[in-house]
Amino acid sequence: MKVLEEDKAEEKLTIGVLTTKMKLTIASGKGGTGKTTVSANLTSYLASMGKKVVLADLDVEEPNSALFIKSDLKNTKICNKMVPVWESENCTLCGECARVCNFNAIVALPSEILVFPELCHSCYACSELCPTNSLPMNPIKIGEIKEYEAENFSFVEGRLDLGQEMAVPLIAQTIEYTDENFKEHIKIFDAPPGTSCPVIEASRGSDFVLLITEATPFGLNDLKLAAQTMRVLKQNFGVIINRDGIGDENVQRYCQDENIPIVTKIKNDKEVAKLYSKGELIYPKISHFKNSLDEIVEFIGGIK
Amino acid sequence: MKIVFTAKGENWDSPMDPRFGRMDMLVVYDEDSDKLEAIPNNETEMMEHGAGLQTAQKVLDLNPDIIITGNGAGQKALEILKRSNVKMYTGAGEMSLKEAYEAFKDGKLQAQF
Numbered sequence: 508m509k510v511l512e513e514d515k516a517e518e519k520l521t522i523g524v525l526t527t528k529m530k531l532t533i534a535s536g537k538g539g540t541g542k543t544t545v546s547a548n549l550t551s552y553l554a555s556m557g558k559k560v561v562l563a564d565l566d567v568e569e570p571n572s573a574l575f576i577k578s579d580l581k582n583t584k585i586c587n588k589m590v591p592v593w594e595s596e597n598c599t600l601c602g603e604c605a606r607v608c609n610f611n612a613i614v615a616l617p618s619e620i621l622v623f624p625e626l627c628h629s630c631y632a633c634s635e636l637c638p639t640n641s642l643p644m645n646p647i648k649i650g651e652i653k654e655y656e657a658e659n660f661s662f663v664e665g666r667l668d669l670g671q672e673m674a675v676p677l678i679a680q681t682i683e684y685t686d687e688n689f690k691e692h693i694k695i696f697d698a699p700p701g702t703s704c705p706v707i708e709a710s711r712g713s714d715f716v717l718l719i720t721e722a723t724p725f726g727l728n729d730l731k732l733a734a735q736t737m738r739v740l741k742q743n744f745g746v747i748i749n750r751d752g753i754g755d756e757n758v759q760r761y762c763q764d765e766n767i768p769i770v771t772k773i774k775n776d777k778e779v780a781k782l783y784s785k786g787e788l789i790y791p792k793i794s795h796f797k798n799s800l801d802e803i804v805e806f807i808g809g810i811k
Numbered sequence: 812m813k814i815v816f817t818a819k820g821e822n823w824d825s826p827m828d829p830r831f832g833r834m835d836m837l838v839v840y841d842e843d844s845d846k847l848e849a850i851p852n853n854e855t856e857m858m859e860h861g862a863g864l865q866t867a868q869k870v871l872d873l874n875p876d877i878i879i880t881g882n883g884a885g886q887k888a889l890e891i892l893k894r895s896n897v898k899m900y901t902g903a904g905e906m907s908l909k910e911a912y913e914a915f916k917d918g919k920l921q922a923q924f
Binding site: 610703 | 861
């Protein structure tokens with residue numbers, strides 16, 4: 508989308524104009540840096556400015572945005588994925604299914620074929636390549652998407668069922684649900700932590716990714732990994748330094764050296780942690796936090 | 812009797828690997844011929860998921876009577892191993908192969924199944 512540019516005249520960073528359809532992913536390398544805090548507060552703040560906005564919690568393995576949002580359930584959608592089911596009748600136990608599976612989801616034993624649905628990526632290779640059509644694909648439930656109505660914004664949550672290992676299909680379905688049902692809304696995606704497939708799925712369709720980190724050696728290590736991931740995806744991204752004041756200068760130096768914009772620094776403040784622990788929104792009560800949100804809104808092109 | 816050890820090395824003095832699915836090395840001891848054979852298991856390093864399943868299948872291909880390991884196999888690997896006649900003994904994760912073999916013969920290891 509827009510080319511990242513610095514507005515030299517006002518010394519303010521901006522990525523252009525906030526459109527009604529903008530998709531923004533809040534991600535991080537390291538866990539616990541403040542993705543959910545920023546996502547929930549930014550969504551509520553944009554809504555308080557009169558914007559149509561929806562927040563989607565894509566951390567489907569352990570969604571927690573709901574803890575900070577008072578809302579009413581509006582809709583529940585069951586999410587399935589397709590997995591092969593072994594039919595023994597015509598099977599010759601040739602083992603081709605296990606050989607073509609790239610995900611170790613099928614084991615061919617001398618007397619039977621074992622399918623492990625948790626590992627299946629629904630690629631259909633085994634099913635299509637089976638010479639006797641003994642592995643038809645069938646849907647199994649992997650989780651749920653729930654849509655909630657908060658005071659002035661909407662909230663969508665993907666939640667994987669216990670024991671399910673594959674987050675990506677549900678993340679994709681949660682994004683699809685949000686895109687289809689909130690066409691004219693600004694979409695804020697609260698991503699899972701890390702740099703593996705779930706984060707990539709949560710980031711790749713977005714207009715911009717905000718990587719939240721802290722200025723510690725751990726924060727820097729994981730920020731580098733996340734930044735590399737975003738570069739592979741050719742994804743525009745910027746950095747938010749949370750708990751500013753702890754740690755050292757190395758995150759800031761890294762961002763400068765790499766020409767990564769630092770969108771805002773959120774001060775390290777015990778009062779923020781106290782409100783968070785009570786499941787309350789931060790910006791209505793703490794002005795420096797609100798100032799940081801203003802810097803984010805300004806950066807993404809919103810009008811104050 | 813054929814015994815598979817989950818190992819970090821290739822001989823009797825090597826330490827055991829307490830892990831099953833991601834063990835460094837399968838060491839096979841054939842009591843009848845008194846032969847020790849080491850089979851690397853490093854391909855599981857690159858597997859994000861399903862290492863236990865692949866290792867279980869590899870072990871079963873050797874058709875052993877006994878597996879001696881440390882922590883025991885995970886749920887999915889067990890599902891496969893239990894379909895054969897192999898027996899698994901655990902608790903040897905901190906020993907050398909030699910110590911593990913002796914502990915097994917002295918009945919000091921727990922049978923996982």
